Every structure is written in structure tokens, then in C-alpha cells.
Amino acid sequence: MDILRRxxxxxxxxxxxxxxxxxxxxxxxxxxLALDWNKAAFExxxxxxxxxxxxxxxxxxxxxxxxxxxDIAENGAVVPVDVSSGIANTISIAVFVDKNPYPLAAxxxxxxxxxxxxxxxxxxxxxxxxxxxxxxxxxKFYTASKEVKVTAGGCGG
Amino acid sequence: MSSMNRREFLQILAAASATGFALNSxxxxxxxxxxxxxxxxRYGNVHFMHxxxxxxxxxxxxxxxxxxxxxxxxxxxxxxxxxxxxxxxAFNIKPGSADAHAFTYLDFQQAAKTYGKVGGFAHLATLVxxxxxxxxxxxxxxxxxxxxGSATALWTKGQDMxxxxxxxxxxxxxxxxxxTLGHERVKEIxxxxxxxKIEFLAQNIKTTDFGDQVFSPYSMREMNGxxxxxxxxxxxxxxxxxxxxxxxxxxxxxxxxxxxxxVNEARGKGAQVVVVLSHNGMDVDIKxxxxxxxxxxxxxxxxxxxxxxxxxxxxxxxxxxxxxxxSNGKFLGVLDFDVRSGKVSGxxxxxxxxxxxxxxxxxxxxxxxxxxxxxxxxxxxxxxAVSEGLLYRRGNFNGAWDQLILDAMxxxxxAEIGFSPGFRWGTTILPGQAITFEHLMDQTAITYPxxxxxxxxxxxxxxxxxxxxxxxxxxxxxxxxxxxxxxxxGLSYTCNPNxxxxxxxxxxxxxxxxxxxxxxxxxxxxxPVGEGVSGEPIWDVVGKWLRDKKVITPRTLNQPxxxxxxxxxGIA
Numbered sequence: 001m002d003i004l005r006r007x008x009x010x011x012x013x014x015x016x017x018x019x020x021x022x023x024x025x026x027x028x029x030x031x032x033l034a035l036d037w038n039k040a041a042f043e044x045x046x047x048x049x050x051x052x053x054x055x056x057x058x059x060x061x062x063x064x065x066x067x068x069x070x071d072i073a074e075n076g077a078v079v080p081v082d083v084s085s086g087i088a089n090t091i092s093i094a095v096f097v098d099k100n101p102y103p104l105a106a107x108x109x110x111x112x113x114x115x116x117x118x119x120x121x122x123x124x125x126x127x128x129x130x131x132x133x134x135x136x137x138x139x140k141f142y143t144a145s146k147e148v149k150v151t152a153g154g155c156g157g
Numbered sequence: 158m159s160s161m162n163r164r165e166f167l168q169i170l171a172a173a174s175a176t177g178f179a180l181n182s183x184x185x186x187x188x189x190x191x192x193x194x195x196x197x198x199r200y201g202n203v204h205f206m207h208x209x210x211x212x213x214x215x216x217x218x219x220x221x222x223x224x225x226x227x228x229x230x231x232x233x234x235x236x237x238x239x240x241x242x243x244x245x246x247a248f249n250i251k252p253g254s255a256d257a258h259a260f261t262y263l264d265f266q267q268a269a270k271t272y273g274k275v276g277g278f279a280h281l282a283t284l285v286x287x288x289x290x291x292x293x294x295x296x297x298x299x300x301x302x303x304x305x306g307s308a309t310a311l312w313t314k315g316q317d318m319x320x321x322x323x324x325x326x327x328x329x330x331x332x333x334x335x336x337t338l339g340h341e342r343v344k345e346i347x348x349x350x351x352x353x354k355i356e357f358l359a360q361n362i363k364t365t366d367f368g369d370q371v372f373s374p375y376s377m378r379e380m381n382g383x384x385x386x387x388x389x390x391x392x393x394x395x396x397x398x399x400x401x402x403x404x405x406x407x408x409x410x411x412x413x414x415x416x417x418x419x420v421n422e423a424r425g426k427g428a429q430v431v432v433v434l435s436h437n438g439m440d441v442d443i444k445x446x447x448x449x450x451x452x453x454x455x456x457x458x459x460x461x462x463x464x465x466x467x468x469x470x471x472x473x474x475x476x477x478x479x480x481x482x483x484s485n486g487k488f489l490g491v492l493d494f495d496v497r498s499g500k501v502s503g504x505x506x507x508x509x510x511x512x513x514x515x516x517x518x519x520x521x522x523x524x525x526x527x528x529x530x531x532x533x534x535x536x537x538x539x540x541x542a543v544s545e546g547l548l549y550r551r552g553n554f555n556g557a558w559d560q561l562i563l564d565a566m567x568x569x570x571x572a573e574i575g576f577s578p579g580f581r582w583g584t585t586i587l588p589g590q591a592i593t594f595e596h597l598m599d600q601t602a603i604t605y606p607x608x609x610x611x612x613x614x615x616x617x618x619x620x621x622x623x624x625x626x627x628x629x630x631x632x633x634x635x636x637x638x639x640x641x642x643x644x645x646x647g648l649s650y651t652c653n654p655n656x657x658x659x660x661x662x663x664x665x666x667x668x669x670x671x672x673x674x675x676x677x678x679x680x681x682x683x684x685p686v687g688e689g690v691s692g693e694p695i696w697d698v699v700g701k702w703l704r705d706k707k708v709i710t711p712r713t714l715n716q717p718x719x720x721x722x723x724x725x726x727g728i729a
Contacts, residue, residue, distance in 0.1 A: 071410070071411060072397055073397075074410075075401060147636075149627070151628060152625075153398060153401075154684065154686045
């Protein structure tokens with residue numbers, strides 16, 4: 001374990017790190033996000049409608065879009081999901097949880113050649129398909145998905 | 158004597174026992190040359206000895222293998238999902254032999270009398286010493302589930318086992334139930350007791366904050382001029398199957414990609430043999446072996462499968478052997494590799510049953526065991542009742558011990574329905590044997606033993622059965638957790654394991670009446686994984702019931718009606 005790294009990271013507040021990212025122009029600042037807020041997509045109650053609202057209704061499966069999530073969630077309240085896009089000129093990534101009341105869980109826009117690699121913690125009430133969608137600068141959409149099981153626990157071994 | 162071969166000896170033993178002789182005298186056995194059973198000539202130049210899931214059984218015990226161990230999807234008809242005659246046939250084991258008794262439930266009561274108890278650390282120690290003498294440099298691997306499962310392990314917070322393992326000469330270890338002692342206790346043992354002696358390995362335990370390794374992922378050793386790497390894999394679903402609050406800062410999971418990186422790193426540093434010491438469970442190990450390349454063998458546990466020979470799994474890089482070494486101290490796996498010009502050119506594997514009567518007790522280990530038991534002897538040896546029937550636990554749906562726990566809970570708590578966890582550990586009691594407090598603890602000794610009484614709707618009951626069912630019957634091993642189905646008392650049901658989650662369970666009834674989805678039922682249970690549940694420990698509830706009954710009649714097992722399993726070789 002790299003104790004020094006842990007100490008440094010613990011010492012730096014999360015908002016400080018985020019501010020640095022914003023300052024470097026890697027993430028668009030809050031005001032810009034507010035302007036980009038896709039109300040229809042975030043309020044859609046099923047995945048097809050949410051996908052349609054972000055324009056990704058006919059997204060193509062892609063192996064270059066990597067979705068990392070547990071097979072079984074250790075805690076449904078904070079399911080770690082990582083999405084990284086190896087697709088050139090990715091300008092946004094969105095994450096959906098099919099069985100959540102509002103499936104669109106997160107959307108990220110990238111600018112100035114930022115690496116399209118995000119990690120989020122999602123709340124999931126039940127076993128569901130989790131999907132990622134990536135958009136490229138030429139307006140094309142790509143998708144990847146994985147089932148994440150949410151279980152009551154107990155009874156093992 | 159040396160003129161009598163092992164088979165003849167064992168046949169005489171069986172015959173004598175059948176006619177009523179008690180052949181449990183160690184001296185008699187030793188005089189007849191039974192040690193030949195353990196003559197295992199050295200092969201090759203790299204050697205691993207492996208035990209797993211001993212569940213803190215320091216003394217010899219009886220342990221009945223299951224007659225229901227169903228496989229699904231690609232696992233149908235493949236080890237470990239073969240029981241009874243199917244297993245004997247697949248591994249060419251002679252019916253009625255000592256091995257047949259060790260690996261199957263067949264004729265269990267009679268065979269248990271003939272061959273006596275199995276396991277015990279003093280007997281295991283003798284076997285380990287004997288094998289080590291002929292295999293210089295051999296590494297002893299402990300697959301975990303070692304610090305839990307007995308009264309003394311619970312009362313000493315695993316210390317009895319920690320000291321026993323140091324004495325036994327364990328080199329490397331992986332874990333699962335260890336974590337139910339809490340993360341601080343595990344760290345204390347690994348950093349203090351084990352320091353410089355035993356390495357605790359886990360490539361798949363990381364901190365929840367920054368994803369840092371909590372334990373060393375692997376160990377590089379040199380054996381007879383060959384560099385070998387052993388990688389540790391903890392039970393991936395520990396925070397789900399067991400209380401998450403006991404390991405709040407750690408995240409687990411299968412983590413194939415991380416495993417591949419560790420294998421590549423070890424190979425990059427010159428490892429000519431790579432072995433994974435795994436607590437995944439056998440089906441998960443087999444799937445992992447098909448996806449990760451560069452592993453020579455996965456020596457596994459968790460699912461308690463006594464599998465006589467490895468399953469060979471092909472992957473993009475070659476073939477990986479997958480073994481599973483049973484439970485309760487009953488077996489010791491011995492894997493020999495012949496490594497030539499930097500590569501494995503051959504292997505031999507034996508899963509040796511540890512027959513206590515065929516192996517003299519090691520004096521030093523016996524002394525340790527006596528010492529740790531001394532303060533508790535009276536409590537351990539209290540006779541609670543006598544069992545008229547065979548009491549065992551293993552099986553996908555129920556066991557007589559679980560039925561007893563259900564009957565006791567429902568009776569004492571006045572519940573209509575009982576739920577008992579599908580644990581796979583727990584020793585066996587022969588008909589006529591006294592049930593001691595120690596035996597009861599063999600079934601219940603956990604750090605979250607609270608018994609509960611709750612009101613559940615019919616709908617909630619169904620969702621519990623479906624949820625647990627999917628942990629066992631999901632065709633994808635990565636979604637399985639390696640326990641058995643929750644044991645159910647009072648309620649009858651039909652189960653179609655091949656159906657999808659949500660539609661496996663049907664025809665739920667209480668007596669003749671169908672379960673009403675909206676009605677509330679009184680349900681007794683134990684071992685809640687949530688934090689802060691209070692109540693009487695399960696051993697007190699069952700202990701009182703046993704003391705009252707004095708004589709326990711054979712239990713009638715509540716088993717679901719199964720659909721589509723008639724031809725499955727995992728059921729008899």
C-alpha cells in the first residue's frame with residue numbers, strides 16, 4: 001500500500017481535486033453542465049425513453065467502450081461502476097440502470113481532449129442491467145452493458 | 158504387516174466391522190501395515206499440499222458427503238456435481254472401499270463405523286510430516302475457513318487455529334470466514350501472529366476508498382531450483398454472504414482482470430509455476446480458469462467438494478487444473494509438478510482422505526489441542542441429548558441437522574415457518590451417539606448467531622426463496638455464492654432450478670393451505686447479516702430444546718418437490 005499517496009489524497013479535499021480538473025479545462029464547469037442538463041432524459045421512466053432522449057436510441061454495441069461493475073453488488077446503495085471509452089473523439093458518456101425508477105443515472109461531457117474515463121457510485125434497488133453510452137464528436141453513439149445482481153445476502157458457505 | 162497390501166487390509170477391516178468387531182484401535186491398525194495407504198512416491202520437483210475449509214475442527218470427526226449436489230448449465234454431469242455411484246464411476250473408485258466412503262455418502266453409517274473418524278489436526282500433522290519428508294521444499298497451503306466452525310475457535314477468536322496452523326507448518330493462506338472475526342482481528346493475526354511464518358494472500362481484497370491492496374496478492378518462492386508463485390483469492394462475496402459491517406473498509410469481488418495482471422507480473426518475474434490458492438468455490442474456479450491464462454493450477458475450496466482428481470480447463474493460453482479439497486479436515490490434496498526447462502511437463506494429484514485410525518496422532522499437536530480445550534472441557538462435553546438418527550448437514554436443500562435446528566426454533570419460538578442458512582460446514586452424528594454442546598457449536602459457532610422471530614408476508618417469503626435460489630441455481634457461476642439453499646421448516650414448496658429467477662419457486666403451502674401473498678406469517682430464523690440485531694444466540698435456543706427432549710427421534714426432512722432434476726447425476 002502506498003501510504004504517501006493515500007495521505008496526499010486524503011489531505012486534498014475532493015472538491016479541490018475537482019476544481020483542479022475544472023481549471024485545466026478537463027471538465028466543463030457547473031454552469032455549462034446546467035445549460036446542458038437534459039431534463040427529458042433524466043426524468044424518463046424507462047431506459048428506451050431515456051436513451052431516445054439522449055439521442056442514443058440506435059447505439060451500436062462496442063467492445064472499445066469498457067463498463068466495469070461487480071457481478072453481485074456488495075452494497076446496492078453504492079455500486080461502483082467505471083466506464084472508459086477507447087473510442088476516438090468521445091465527447092460524452094451516460095450511464096443507465098434499467099430497473100431504477102429513473103434509469104439515467106449520470107451523464108458526463110468532455111472537452112479539450114479529456115480522457116473519457118469516469119467512475120461513479122450508483123444506487124440500485126434491485127438486480128438490473130447497467131448500460132453505458134458514449135457519444136463521439138461526429139454524433140455517433142456506442143453502448144456496452146452488464147447485469148449487476150443486487151441480493152439480500154446471507155446464507156453463503 | 159508389509160505382506161498384506163492395502164486393499165486386502167481394508168477388505169478385512171470392512172468384513173470384521175460388518176461382523177460386529179470394533180476396529181478402532183490404533184495399535185491394531187498400525188500393526189497391520191495400514192500406513193501403506195499413505196505411501197505416495199514423490200513425483201517431479203515442485204510440490205504443494207493443500208487443505209481447505211477445515212472449519213476449525215481440531216479433533217477427528219464424522220463427515221457425510223452430500224447426496225444432493227446439483228450442477229446446472231455447463232456443470233451438469235461434471236465434477237463436483239456428481240454424487241454417490243456417479244462419482245465412483247467417474248473416478249474409477251471401488252464401491253465399498255475406504256475411498257468410496259471418503260468421497261461419497263454411500264452406506265455412510267456402516268462405513269463410518271468401519272473406517273472410523275476422519276480429520277483431526279494431530280493426524281493431519283503426522284501426514285503432513287510424512288509427505289514433507291519425501292518432498293523437500295513442499296509448500297503447505299491453507300485455503301481458508303480455518304478460524305471458524307467450532308466452539309473453541311469462536312471463544313478464542315480463532316487463536317486456537319492460528320497456533321495450530323503455525324504448528325502444522327502452513328506456509329500460505331487465503332480466507333473467507335476468517336473475516337467474520339472482524340477486519341481488525343484479521344489484521345492483528347496477519348501482522349503479528351503470522352509475521353515471518355505464514356503469508357495471508359488475497360489479490361481480490363482492496364480498500365473501498367482508493368482500491369489499494371489490503372494483503373499481498375501473491376508470494377514468490379523457490380523450490381528445488383524452480384521459481385513458483387502462489388496467488389491468493391479470497392471468497393469474492395464475503396461482504397454479501399456474511400455481514401458487510403465486519404469488513405467495512407474492504408471490497409472483494411472476483412476480479413478476473415486483476416488476477417490476469419498478477420499472473421502476468423509473477424510470470425514476468427520468472428515464475429515457472431503459478432498456482433492460485435482460491436476460495437472462489439469450484440464452479441467459479443472452473444469459469445475463472447477458462448478466462449484467465451497462465452495459471453497451472455487453481456487449488457480451491459469454499460464449496461466443500463471432495464474431488465478425487467482435477468478438472469482440466471482449456472483456455473487461450475493452455476490448460477489449467479482445478480481442484481477442490483473437501484472440508485472439515487477430512488482431506489489433504491497433494492499436487493506434484495514435474496518442471497523441466499522452465500515449464501511444467503507433467504503432474505500428479507491425489508486427494509488423500511485423513512483417516513484418524515490410520516495415522517497416529519502427532520504428539521506436539523495433540524498437546525496443543527489438549528491445552529486449548531482444557532479451560533472449556535466441561536462445557537464442550539456436556540451431553541444435551543442422544544440422537545436416534547443420523548444427523549448431517551450437507552446437501553443442496555436440507556440436512557438432518559438443519560431440520561433439527563428448524564424444528565427446535567419453530568417449537569421454542571412458536572413460529573409457523575423456519576429459515577436456517579444453507580451453510581456447508583458442520584460435522585455428522587451417528588445414530589445412538591450423544592449430542593454434546595460441542596456438536597451443537599459445530600453447526601452454529603458464528604460471530605452473528607442471533608436468533609430472530611419476524612413477521613413476513615407470503616410475498617416476502619417467496620422473494621427470500623427466489624433470492625437465495627438464484628445464488629445457487631444461476632447458470633452463470635459468477636452469480637453464485639457457493640452456499641446451499643436456505644433450509645425451510647413448516648413450509649412446503651416446489652422448485653424448478655432451471656427456471657429464471659422469480660419463477661423457480663411455486664406451490665408454496667403451509668400444511669394443505671396455499672401461502673397467501675398478503676398474509677403475515679411468523680418466521681423464525683438466525684444468523685442475520687444486518688448490524689445491530691439483538692436476541693438469544695441460536696445455540697441457547699437449540700440447546701434448551703435438546704436438553705428438554707433428551708432423546709431426538711430421526712428427523713423428517715422437509716425437502717422441496719423438484720422439477721427437471723430426475724436425470725441429474727448430482728442427485729441420488
